[in-house]
Amino acid sequence: MGSEEKPMLPVIDFCMEDLKPGTDSWLSKCRSVRQAFEEHGCFVAVYDKASVDLQNGVFGSMKELFDLPSETKRRNIYEGMPLKSYVGQIPKIPLHQSMGIDEGTTAEGIQNFAQKMWPTGNDQFCKYIFEYAKLAEELDRMVARMIFESYGVLEHYDTYTGSTIYLLRLLEHKAPEQVEPQLGFVAHTDKSFTTILHQNHVNALMVETKNGDWIDVDFSSPTSFVVMAGDALMAWSNDRIKSPSHKVLMKGNETRYSLGLFAFYRGILQVPEELIDEQHPLQYKPFDHLGLLNFTYSANMKDYCGV
Ligand SMILES: O=C(O)CCC(=O)C(=O)O
Ligand SMILES: [Fe+2]
Numbered sequence: 001m002g003s004e005e006k007p008m009l010p011v012i013d014f015c016m017e018d019l020k021p022g023t024d025s026w027l028s029k030c031r032s033v034r035q036a037f038e039e040h041g042c043f044v045a046v047y048d049k050a051s052v053d054l055q056n057g058v059f060g061s062m063k064e065l066f067d068l069p070s071e072t073k074r075r076n077i078y079e080g081m082p083l084k085s086y087v088g089q090i091p092k093i094p095l096h097q098s099m100g101i102d103e104g105t106t107a108e109g110i111q112n113f114a115q116k117m118w119p120t121g122n123d124q125f126c127k128y129i130f131e132y133a134k135l136a137e138e139l140d141r142m143v144a145r146m147i148f149e150s151y152g153v154l155e156h157y158d159t160y161t162g163s164t165i166y167l168l169r170l171l172e173h174k175a176p177e178q179v180e181p182q183l184g185f186v187a188h189t190d191k192s193f194t195t196i197l198h199q200n201h202v203n204a205l206m207v208e209t210k211n212g213d214w215i216d217v218d219f220s221s222p223t224s225f226v227v228m229a230g231d232a233l234m235a236w237s238n239d240r241i242k243s244p245s246h247k248v249l250m251k252g253n254e255t256r257y258s259l260g261l262f263a264f265y266r267g268i269l270q271v272p273e274e275l276i277d278e279q280h281p282l283q284y285k286p287f288d289h290l291g292l293l294n295f296t297y298s299a300n301m302k303d304y305c306g307v
Helices: 024-040 052-066 107-117 123-150 154-162 231-236 290-294 301-305
Strands: 011-013 042-046 087-090 093-101 164-173 182-188 194-199 205-208 214-216 224-229 246-250 256-265
Touching: 011 024, 024 042, 024 123, 052 123, 052 164, 052 256, 093 107, 093 182, 107 123, 123 154, 123 164, 123 194, 123 224, 123 256, 154 164, 164 182, 231 301, 246 256, 256 290
Parallel strands: 011 042
Antiparallel strands: 042 224, 087 093, 093 164, 164 256, 182 246, 194 224, 194 256, 205 214, 205 246
16 A cells, blocks of 8 residues: 555645745745755745746747747857856757846846847746746745755845845746657756745656655646755755755646746855855865856766765
């Protein structure tokens, strides 16, 4: 009994009306968030703030973007910064295309990006992407507060959020060319502090567990978001939280659109004293988080700032 059950990520509900700091439900969510991060490095958040109009608008806008000619999409270039630039037509992962939007939660950042793609502007695109980014940012802030609070270092939270910048990545994965599942995006860990993922109804994300199994993540519901720990949260937490390896494996015959909101700290991050003890000796030197943006997906945190 139960042995055939598929492994699943923890699901944490953020929809409650009274989810406010100081309440009992808030404290219990803080504990759930910490536990999910420590056990899996990620979880599915249920967050019902996106209207049907916003959902349709976001995924419709993404289709319009990725349907642009390759020469146009290549205008989104940041020299030496693979996380921000246009990625596409890569022989190893032909189904994958992605675009980064720098300062992706600001109207200006989104408008600058849209200007590169549509020289006469695209108000609809900007409206929907901005509205979505704000909502994902709100969820990220709430999770960040819960992380700081659950480790007893809430006083660092304001400094942290005051210095966060967000990179928004828009991704398209085409259906596989054959019947067999095909890799959409290679296994990697994120370089962010936290990442918020959202997608259309097409599931394809897989996350590696601590014992090396791969879990299929179902977040096909419009109210589901994946919250994932990046390498910077792993280092900040002194390895209490591990950034999980994840990849995209495409099946079926539909195009998948997904969005990743990556939180980066502008400045030096370091392990709080409270998180260092005999069982958890210091693992990382203070590090410049934005410096990680220049690294590729294969960069290793221990090489960057291990003690
Ligand atoms: O498309 C997804 O769900 C995951 C994308 C991802 O892992 C990334 O952009 O870092
Ligand atoms: Fe990722």
